[in-house]
Amino acid sequence: MTADELITTYFETGTLPGLPDGHFIDGAIVAPAAGGKMESFDPGTGRPYASFAAGDAEDVDRALVSARTGFETWSRRAPAERCRILNEIARTLRAHAERLAVVESLDSGKSLAEARGDVAGSARLFEYYAGAADKLDGRSVNLGSDAAAFTIREPVGVTAHIVPWNYPTSTLVRGIAPALAAGCSAVVKPAETTPFTALLIAELLIEAGLPAGVVNVVTGTGTEAGAPLVADSRVAHVTFTGSVGTGVNVMRAVAPNVTGLTLELGGKSPLVAFEDADPEAVADGALWAIFSNSGQICSAGSRLILHESLRDAVLPRLVEKARALKLGHGLRNPDMGAINSAAHLDKVAGFVSRARGRGVEILTGGTVTTDPESGSGWFFEPTILDTPDPADEAVTQEIFGPVLAVQTFSDEEEAVARANGTEFALNAGIYTRDTGRALRVARAIDAGQVTVNDYWAGGIELPFGGNRKSGFGREKGLEGLDAYTRAKAITLAG
The missing domain is CATH 3.40.309.10 (Aldehyde Dehydrogenase; Chain A, domain 2)
Structure with missing residues (x-):
């Protein structure tokens, strides 16, 4: 359906066809373990227009099991192959841009023009990090001896992404695109008021050739789904965007596992x-x-x-x-x-x-x-x-x-x-x-x-992130890859 057809359908029926009503785990939409559902509201009317899965710790566990297997598969893919698939994802997003924009506008309340810009920017993000996927090189180090020393960059592992409601598509993609370029897998928890574009994009990732399990999406509340995700020891890095108070709680949750963390907590610019x-x-x-x-x-x-x-x-x-x-x-x-x-x-x-x-x-x-x-x-x-x-x-x-x-x-x-x-x-x-x-x-x-x-x-192309109570770490730009890779030094004695 075209954007005009989708908009007409929505205003005539009060809903949209084909919206996912489950989690996206291991390459498919699956029912929530406990069977719970939540309503999604259209901010432009103040009325509910669809329902989605209310996830819990059991759903998070299923997603992390899948993501661990997905990581073993994806991290072994040749960098050039990751580059090819990320470029294909960008093309696939553009082919479905109008549907994504309509859902983004309906879910978040923003104008259709703003939503279209978000989707276009997200496709460009995948292209940008596709270009980096096969260039994550280490360096040769001169120790002044007969020893040979060099570094390599490795993916950190399974990553968790807590996505806010103001930019459901672009904030999702600015996190998962560099993670995928680096060879990581991801479990995504979108905001409970804007669940649908994350689920739709996850389906498109599979259509574009991403292996099942590499990206999983669990919907629900921060308490029931987000909290068990960030506190799980199987997660190597958490990328969180949200309020200062919630960010502080995320820091406390990841501390016992010494999990990596990127926080983007807002501003008063x-x-x-x-x-x-x-x-x-x-x-x-x-x-x-x-x-x-x-x-x-x-x-x-x-x-x-x-x-x-x-x-x-x-x-x-x-x-x-x-x-x-x-x-x-x-x-x-x-x-x-x-x-x-x-x-x-x-x-x-x-x-x-x-x-x-x-x-x-x-x-x-x-x-x-x-x-x-x-x-x-x-x-x-x-x-x-x-x-x-x-x-x-x-x-x-x-x-x-x-x-x-x-x-x-x-x-x-x-x-x-x-x-x-x-x-x-x-x-x-x-x-x-x-x-x-x-x-x-x-x-x-x-x-x-x-x-x-x-x-x-x-x-x-430029790094984005804040200081002081705006958080720490950087997303976008080449700096956005830093959170998802770690350097390993290897030395061969002469």
Whole structure:
């Protein structure tokens, strides 16, 4: 079915045909051991539209047994063969891109255009790591003697991937693609509000030639399925994306097994605009830095830090652009889609309500709303808060919604201090025409990624990850392979 046919079917029937209702273990969809099911909700309507398997420790055990066998098979494949299969996976994802995008939009609430971009980027991720699969070489080491010494890079083994709900497809793929390139196998636990694209992609991996057992998917809650997965001693590395609190619990869970860990825990990223910046470019950049995916992005530019001389030129433009954004059901392809769940909508609304109670000026938005066409769904207006107090929770805490906190500064030192003024250190953006200042400030800001004059510049070729409470480890880029390989030194005495 085409995307239009799928969308028509959904709005006529309230569901989609062919959605998997079990786990994906050992190359096939299988029923949950305990027979439990959960409902998946459409954020654009606030109503359930399908059910999926509620996994538990028994399901996790089955998946890990399969993944261990899959690892023995996959790790012995020639690197060139892994390269070929990963490229075939990319082609297969592109062939099924429209169906994946419709399901991604329906499951997460994001616009269809955003979902299409996520699927296209995921196909590119597989291509990128396909190119690395046959180039994971060691090095020759001169010991200054007759001995011959060299290193080799080996896959770490079975990996676990805890995938968040805001980017179910691209976060899944940015973890499993380098793991597969390195020769590892994987067990994936998608978020309980967005289970379906992981299951559909797992089926496509088999279609593209990946051996059964190399990638397994167990759905369910974090407590019943995620916790036993990360705590299992058969797992060599855990890649987790989520909240700080849950990340700390994952660290505790993996510690007894001394399991490798990559944590991406979110951010409160600053966009700093200096007095020489183009006001229109700053307004456009700030708009999409915070309102893309309804602000539900760990790296969202959720703090706009303006030079005081630029404030009056930027804010009216930005407010006007925010008010012009069209909200609606993701499958109708609006400018901004829904909030992923009722619980998260309450959290976002709570931050804004408390800010209003403290006397923070709301320049625009600030209200829970619905899809204007249907009058239903979980939506929040694009919101801009005037927050001069650097200690205000709207400045320091991750809201993870379409809420922008605006601050001002008078000089470069104050700009850097405000940019570094939270516990997070994931992304940052700088707007200036002064190249020297851009490089100087980029070095001074504590962040895993810094972009200049385009907040979303960069791409999959660059490492992504944070410092401090944004986590540790890097995904994407060649650095994304580091978590899934280990170096072994071999020396032959003369």
